[in-house]
Amino acid sequence: MTQSDIETFFAILEHPTMTAAARSLFLSQPSLSARLQTLETEVGVTLFSRGKGQRRLELTAEGRRFLPLARRFRNLFQETAAFSSAAHQKLLHIAAVYTANQYFLPQVYEEFLTRTKQISLHVETLRNYEAISYVARSDADFAIVDSLSRYEYRIKSRPLFREEWFLLLSPDSRVSEDPVPPLSLRAEDELLVFWQEEIKQWHNEWFGVDAWPLLYTDIPQLVEQIPLSGERWSVIPASSAPYFSAKNTGYIRRLTCPPAERTFFLITRKDEELSEMARQFLDLLHRNLEKREGIHFIE
Numbered sequence: 001m002t003q004s005d006i007e008t009f010f011a012i013l014e015h016p017t018m019t020a021a022a023r024s025l026f027l028s029q030p031s032l033s034a035r036l037q038t039l040e041t042e043v044g045v046t047l048f049s050r051g052k053g054q055r056r057l058e059l060t061a062e063g064r065r066f067l068p069l070a071r072r073f074r075n076l077f078q079e080t081a082a083f084s085s086a087a088h089q090k091l092l093h094i095a096a097v098y099t100a101n102q103y104f105l106p107q108v109y110e111e112f113l114t115r116t117k118q119i120s121l122h123v124e125t126l127r128n129y130e131a132i133s134y135v136a137r138s139d140a141d142f143a144i145v146d147s148l149s150r151y152e153y154r155i156k157s158r159p160l161f162r163e164e165w166f167l168l169l170s171p172d173s174r175v176s177e178d179p180v181p182p183l184s185l186r187a188e189d190e191l192l193v194f195w196q197e198e199i200k201q202w203h204n205e206w207f208g209v210d211a212w213p214l215l216y217t218d219i220p221q222l223v224e225q226i227p228l229s230g231e232r233w234s235v236i237p238a239s240s241a242p243y244f245s246a247k248n249t250g251y252i253r254r255l256t257c258p259p260a261e262r263t264f265f266l267i268t269r270k271d272e273e274l275s276e277m278a279r280q281f282l283d284l285l286h287r288n289l290e291k292r293e294g295i296h297f298i299e
Helices: 003-014 018-024 029-043 061-086 098-115 128-136 197-207 221-225 238-246 276-289
Strands: 048-050 057-059 090-096 119-125 142-145 155-163 165-169 191-193 215-217 233-237 251-253 262-269 295-297
Touching: 003 018, 003 029, 003 061, 018 029, 057 061, 090 098, 090 128, 090 276, 098 119, 098 238, 098 276, 128 142, 128 155, 128 262, 165 197, 165 238, 191 197, 191 221, 191 233, 233 238, 238 251, 276 295
Parallel strands: 090 119, 090 142, 191 215
Antiparallel strands: 048 057, 142 262, 155 262, 155 295, 165 233, 165 251
């Protein structure tokens, strides 16, 4: 069974006459009739017959039984063509934590796709341990995480960069110092995102373990959604500062005593070298982030 056999079958099925079916395939009617005869000889049955007094060919009972098989053949030919096309399309699969995919990787994705031809990016936002597992299973080419929360003997990690923490103040805030002393702030006005251990330790050191913030959450998105008003404030990573500045959310200040810097890590497999595509992507990441205040690359 060839692709032209299946094209012949569906052309006749989907067009009102042999003439129209032949035209759809850019064939003469005798050529189409010869193709149909070859197909019917191969399958050993008559697939089409003319209704009495009609020019249109109609499926015989055997033709109706052949129809599901013909559809499977057509799908197989289409999938084979798609596979052949995809062989020329390169795929880069990246797993990253939320703050990376939200705050600093989108610009890199855009530049990478603009510069690189015949490339498809597969990006997933995962928790640290999930991203590490993806690389270990070869489900991702590499991962960018901010904690080595899971041991995997199949992966290797190296620090990419460290980032400082800044203070995001409400537009209505009366705090005027820059940098801001932590004791100029009130814990009851804080939007505390405690998913990062450095933030929890900093909060406990300056305000005590019994000082409850206005909002206590492990979801960074909430700081983006809940309006900063009055004296509300939050500690944010340096990589997110351009994002909040663009949204005109509030004022960004430095702290006299900020939390300890956090480190982002590159996760790869021990037994595999990074592809040229991956190296190009990481080079773009380096060039993009080295311009940002509060980001320090680890060579």
